[in-house]
Amino acid sequence: MSGDTILSVDRLTMRFGGIVAVQDMSLSAERKKITALIGPNGAGKTTVFNCITGFYKPSGGTIRLSHDDGRTIALEKLNDFRIAKQAKVARTFQNIRLFPGMTALENLMVAQHNALMRASGFTFLGLVGAPVYRDAEKHAIGLATDWLRRINLLDRADDAAGNLAYGDQRRLEIARAMCTEPALLCLDEPAAGLNARESAALSELLLSIRNDGTSILLIEHDMSVVMEISDHIVVMDHGVKIAEGSPREVRDDPKVIAAYLGTDEEEAAAVMESGS
């Protein structure tokens, strides 16, 4: 895989005590493309995700993020909130983590915390109502409104996030991540629990985000979504990478089918032979 890589993970290893969740995993994601990370349950996808987004500190290996301006950031050395703040990596969660008691609009405003914090002179300018901050807040509300319109939730802007329908909450969480203006958007099973129509809308949203210039890394079980939108797919099983390539290549790879069916490779190949 050549071209312009935004994220390169090299020999990533993550151990929890004696258990090796991820072993010498390498992957790279291209700029302004959608890279999908798939694999059976328990393959270690979310662990890789948590290492990239700073929720786990990797036991070994390197994670490099290169920005448009040529800066390269070692993500494994940053921790916690700094990955989102400095490296501009945003993420969503497998189980939705919105702020349920705050409105949809407020959720998107919280996402712009760091920009607004600077504009409010770390609260002091904002407290006295300086025009600088008022302009910044207006701009932030504008950005949030744009995103609410894009995810089709503009009329629910003032409703509590916890009152939204499940599919709406999923889209709102993506919009919230996008309001941090990230370089890389990491989505952990965004289509989980969505119906066919909602999945299709989600695919459309993700493609539009990619076309606007944000790179996406995606974990997903819904193969219709993965196959439709991914530019590149990485397959994991038991903590190691077993295959990667374009959606077509991965779909026809006997190793991938074996991993999903839980059988060994020859059997899977035989199944495929008899099928075709």
Add this chain to the structure above:
Amino acid sequence: MTAPSTNTAKKTATGIPALLKTALVNAVIALVLFSLMVGIRTEAGSDGQLTYWTRFGEVAALVAAVFGGSIVIELLRQWIGPTGVEKLVPPVVQSGMSFVGRYLAPALLFVTLLVPVIFYDQRYILDLGILVLTYVMLGWGLNVVVGLAGLLDLGYVAFYAVGAYSYALLATNFGWSFWVCLPLAGILAAFWGVLLGFPVLRLRGDYLAIVTLAFGEIIRLVIINWQELTGGPNGVSSIPRPSFFGIPLDNSDNGLAAKLGIEYSPTHRIVFLFYLILALALLTNWVTIRLRRLPIGRAWEALREDEVACRALGINTTTTKLTAFATGAMFGGFAGAFFATRQGFISPESFTFQESALVLAIVVLGGMGSQLGVALAALAMIGGFELFRSLETYRMLVFGMAMVLIMIWRPRGLIGHRAPTVYLTKAQAISSDLVKEGHG
């Protein structure tokens, strides 16, 4: 949500046998409890020996009361319907409520402003008003930490003490005026707030509560034992009274009364103190309301809702928590400085855990995060406590029962819903079911 409550409704409405069974169980529990607590009375006799006598008549009366009371409560419950269910409120009542809601706060403020005018001759009411306002201010200060940031702080009185001792010591040792010491007291309290914040950053829930509780006790013990500085249990006395921006409020020729050419009255000082604490409380309120609408305030509330999501959005949770502690502590420090100047004498006895518990109760009763709720709760708690004074021994009992009833009817406080900090078309109150209480 509705499914389980309809189930309970069916269960409670099963008729007389179930009713009697519940009442019987309650009566048996009462019998076991009261037979020892009331039934046998022990006392030291004249020679120091143990004497005891039995009071089975009283026990029987109490058990009968519990039996009868259980039946009445069960019947009431069936009549009212299951608790925790959203009831349909008629639109007339609803619009009336929203009308009251809109004008309650301005009306309260107006009445408060007029209190010294109406009750000018009644020293008792003025003193009570000052006390209530002090707790309103403390409640609003703690509301930042507990209500907005969702960090349970059981040692809030520590900052109150730091503020009080800061003013008392600076004023008695260096002769600095109240208006110089007030900001210093706030800054010192905020500094201690940050100091407390650092070790407890990683703690949540019960663990956080215990450490803050210990912090409150530590401050009190340091004050008791550091005799050279604080005077130990004897406290600090003859703390200067506040001046009207440099003009003393006394009977001298330089006093305010003499300068204005009116007759001196000790009430002048009380009225001045009343407006002083009102101004301080309103400052707390104004700053809190503004902070809520700033990114830092939204980050506090987001922290209460979901800390992990905050981190994923690039919010520095460490500084966010520390600023919450510091802001809350600063208001506590202001209130402490006011307390010291009002009393003229402070000792460690004023800063016990009971004060922390009282302020926390005000915040919880008012509805965490609600400014108006906290003010109403302070009025109910402090004012109500005085109202029941004539009941003497039974005061605490009546007061406790009133609190239990309020918690049954309004489990999320007097004002449980949350007002959004920003809106596009219309600000809608957010139901308390959705708002998180925070994890610690």
